[in-house]
Amino acid sequence: MLILQSQLKSLPASPGIYLFYNFNNELIYVGKATSLKNRVRSYFAGKQKNSRPIESMIEEVKKIKTLKTDSVLEAIILEGQYIKKYRPKYNIDWKDDKSWNYLYLTNEKFPKLKTIRQHEIVSNLSRARNASDESRDPVLKNTSHRIFHSAQDKLIKKKKLFGPFPSLNTRETLKLLHKLFYISRCAPNQPKPCFDYQLGQCLGVCTGEMTPQVYKQKVIKPLIEFLKGNKKRLLSNLKKQMLLSSKQQNFEEAARLRNQIKSLQHIQDVTLLNKDLFNNFHQPTAPPTYRPSRIEAYDISNLGSTGKVGSMVVFNNNGPVKSEYRKFKIKTVSGQSDVDCLKEIIERRLKNSWPIPDLIIVDGGVPQRNAVLKILNLKSIFLTLGVIGIAKGPTRKKNEFIFDKDNQKIADFIQANENLLIRARDEAHRFAISYQKNLRKIN
Numbered sequence: 001m002l003i004l005q006s007q008l009k010s011l012p013a014s015p016g017i018y019l020f021y022n023f024n025n026e027l028i029y030v031g032k033a034t035s036l037k038n039r040v041r042s043y044f045a046g047k048q049k050n051s052r053p054i055e056s057m058i059e060e061v062k063k064i065k066t067l068k069t070d071s072v073l074e075a076i077i078l079e080g081q082y083i084k085k086y087r088p089k090y091n092i093d094w095k096d097d098k099s100w101n102y103l104y105l106t107n108e109k110f111p112k113l114k115t116i117r118q119h120e121i122v123s124n125l126s127r128a129r130n131a132s133d134e135s136r137d138p139v140l141k142n143t144s145h146r147i148f149h150s151a152q153d154k155l156i157k158k159k160k161l162f163g164p165f166p167s168l169n170t171r172e173t174l175k176l177l178h179k180l181f182y183i184s185r186c187a188p189n190q191p192k193p194c195f196d197y198q199l200g201q202c203l204g205v206c207t208g209e210m211t212p213q214v215y216k217q218k219v220i221k222p223l224i225e226f227l228k229g230n231k232k233r234l235l236s237n238l239k240k241q242m243l244l245s246s247k248q249q250n251f252e253e254a255a256r257l258r259n260q261i262k263s264l265q266h267i268q269d270v271t272l273l274n275k276d277l278f279n280n281f282h283q284p285t286a287p288p289t290y291r292p293s294r295i296e297a298y299d300i301s302n303l304g305s306t307g308k309v310g311s312m313v314v315f316n317n318n319g320p321v322k323s324e325y326r327k328f329k330i331k332t333v334s335g336q337s338d339v340d341c342l343k344e345i346i347e348r349r350l351k352n353s354w355p356i357p358d359l360i361i362v363d364g365g366v367p368q369r370n371a372v373l374k375i376l377n378l379k380s381i382f383l384t385l386g387v388i389g390i391a392k393g394p395t396r397k398k399n400e401f402i403f404d405k406d407n408q409k410i411a412d413f414i415q416a417n418e419n420l421l422i423r424a425r426d427e428a429h430r431f432a433i434s435y436q437k438n439l440r441k442i443n
Contacts, residue, residue, distance in 0.1 A: 007064045011037040014068045015075045021063040029090040030082045032075040036066045057090050071267035077229050080165045101170050102163035109212045110184045110205045115170040162227045171382045180263055181223040185353055195354045292358030297424040299363040300341045301432035310345035311432035315424045327435045339367050346375050358384040361424050365391035369402050390425045
């Protein structure tokens with residue numbers, strides 16, 4: 001234990017992975033952390049009472065190693081590589097590996113990046129073996145439960161499957177990777193450019209500007225290099241491409257590459273971690289308040305003769321983003337139900353390729369919030385901060401926040417950002433009323 005104590009004193013505070021070895025120098029556990037210093041020390045803090053599985057592991061630990069990374073995302077990738085190669089005892093014993101997350105590239109002209117769990121792969125592949133439809137994605141073919149690992153190795157060699165990634169917030173990871181690598185989420189050759197294109201996050205798959213060959217060079221190859229853990233080599237290649245583009249006076253492409261390099265060097269990704277195996281046994285103290293990059297607020301306006309309308313306003317860390325405001329004429333609701341109107345505009349909003357928000361605010365109480373949650377759950381959409389309803393209290397003089405009271409992260413966020421949330425709600429109300437008034441003038 002004296003050796004361990006000396007190691008604990010010298011731990012870095014950076015992101016990375018930590019490796020626990022037993023007396024026989026066998027790797028028994030690998031974990032990831034936003035701060036290696038805080039995470040590893042928490043295992044050996046005398047004041048904290050650990051569960052029996054944790055205590056059993058700690059008794060075996062004779063040596064600790066740490067590997068620093070520049071970001072949490074890189075720590076997640078490195079952790080997956082170690083788990084796949086060494087299958088450490090406590091990683092395997094504590095978590096059913098059939099529930100581990102993987103990332104995979106689809107077999108399309110313009111491949112998309114998706115997430116899947118091992119048990120879903122097994123299930124889909126088992127069905128695919130007996131199916132006659134040869135158009136199925138090869139990533140989801142030609143295997144069964146018994147031969148999963150050999151099929152997995154083949155897919156990894158083909159650069160189609162990446163992982164495993166235990167305890168990964170898959171939705172946040174996909175959002176980040178889409179931004180970092182301009183991965184297409186749209187269909188090719190569309191009559192109108194997608195929303196990502198307007199934001200500079202799509203390179204022109206939807207407009208026909210991008211060929212599959214160029215897409216592979218600019219998007220897929222850099223993505224694969226990163227997911228394989230070769231960030232230094234990737235940055236070196238991108239810098240060479242940037243200089244070449246500048247030399248050829250292709251300044252727009254040079255600027256895009258410059259921005260991509262900068263983003264890769266300063267990845268902001270602390271939201272990518274779900275609870276890891278250690279946290280499944282006891283909870284840490286509440287994390288710092290999260291800063292969302294996109295908040296959407298909704299309201300319904302119904303003034304009778306001109307029908308019903310809905311509004312969506314968007315806020316980021318700097319305030320309202322008016323270019324992304326949207327207004328809706330209610331088309332399917334014949335009665336006076338604000339809840340049904342809200343359902344319609346949320347359904348219509350989700351059919352668009354607009355970025356998924358971190359938080360949705362609705363003007364209303366439990367019925368409005370539950371209606372949105374039901375739609376999100378049916379579509380398997382996870383929001384970092386969920387859905388908050390803001391209703392007028394019984395006296396209509398006080399705002400009442402409707403949220404998951406068991407979620408301390410959201411409670412902390414509301415307490416720290418109450419004015420911002422009310423401002424977003426009020427802006428959605430103003431925008432809906434303004435649209436309604438304009439319609440009345442026209443009529």
